[in-house]
Amino acid sequence: MFDRATAERMLTDVFAPWVQDLNLSVASLDKEGAVLRMRFSEKLCRDNGVICGQALMSLADTAMVFAVSSAAGAYRPMTTVDQTMHFLRPVNFDVMADARIVRIGRTTSFGRVSLSSAVDRRPVGMVSSAYAML
Numbered sequence: 001m002f003d004r005a006t007a008e009r010m011l012t013d014v015f016a017p018w019v020q021d022l023n024l025s026v027a028s029l030d031k032e033g034a035v036l037r038m039r040f041s042e043k044l045c046r047d048n049g050v051i052c053g054q055a056l057m058s059l060a061d062t063a064m065v066f067a068v069s070s071a072a073g074a075y076r077p078m079t080t081v082d083q084t085m086h087f088l089r090p091v092n093f094d095v096m097a098d099a100r101i102v103r104i105g106r107t108t109s110f111g112r113v114s115l116s117s118a119v120d121r122r123p124v125g126m127v128s129s130a131y132a133m134l
Helices: 004-013 053-072
Strands: 024-030 033-038 078-087 095-104 108-117 123-133
Touching (some): 004 024, 004 053, 024 053, 033 053, 053 078
Antiparallel strands (some): 024 033, 078 123, 095 108, 108 123
């Protein structure tokens, strides 16, 4: 069973230390996906005080790993084969990543992630991605 406790352990057991530095937390899990929160930190910002695109892309990518795992009922190793992100506006506060499954296949899975401000829920970015299931 893939529950919140399993997901929280996965944050430290599966992901690289620099992903752990994003200070992510699991907000919710269900059969359709997962919601993660990335807390604002100056360490994630560019010189103008907004969260850099690389951190937002990493948040979306990590959220999809949780979404696929939640939908499948367990973590299974996977690797990103495609990720397209549209940056909608700059953000300088906590960000929510709502990752939803489009299709889970035997060898490939697809999903979409909506990034929004945790403060006012306004859209920050939208992402589509594909994963090779290992």
